[in-house]
Amino acid sequence: xxxxxxxxxxxxxxxxxxxxxxxxxxxxxxxxxxxxxxxxxxxxxxxxxxxxxxxxxxxxxxxxxxxxxxxxxxxxxxxxxxxxxxxxx
Numbered sequence: 001x002x003x004x005x006x007x008x009x010x011x012x013x014x015x016x017x018x019x020x021x022x023x024x025x026x027x028x029x030x031x032x033x034x035x036x037x038x039x040x041x042x043x044x045x046x047x048x049x050x051x052x053x054x055x056x057x058x059x060x061x062x063x064x065x066x067x068x069x070x071x072x073x074x075x076x077x078x079x080x081x082x083x084x085x086x087x088x089x
Contacts, residue, residue, distance in 0.1 A: 001049070001050060001051070001078065001082070001087050001088060001089045002047075002048065002049050002050065002087060002088065003042065003045065003046050003047075003081070003086060003087045004085070004086060004087060004088060005047075006020055006021045006022050007019065007020055007021070007086050008021070008046070009034060009039055009042050009043065009046075015033050016033055016034040016035070016036070016038070016039040016042075017031060017032070017033055017034075018032040018033070018034065018086060032084055032086070037059060037062070037063060037073075038077055040058065040059075040062055041055050041058050041059060041074070041077065044058045045058065052071065052074050052075055052078060055070075055074035055077065055078065056070045056071050056074050059073070059074060
């Protein structure tokens with residue numbers, strides 16, 4: 001999977017906000033924010049093809065979390081990005 005090219009994360013007033021570029025991606029009814037760990041995964045993988053395993057590696061390298069918990073969280077995160085239209089398989 002990969003993060004779509006027209007999105008980036010910006011830190012605005014201490015919040016990690018997903019910003020869309022191009023009129024096709026703008027939806028003024030919803031603001032997408034990422035917590036610190038989700039933003040870390042995004043920043044490590046943006047511009048790359050990646051798998052859940054790659055996401056797990058980022059999380060387990062940066063945080064003290066067991067692999068099973070990281071895998072469950074990363075699977076949910078990936079699904080939420082796909083559902084929101086931020087990433088695609």
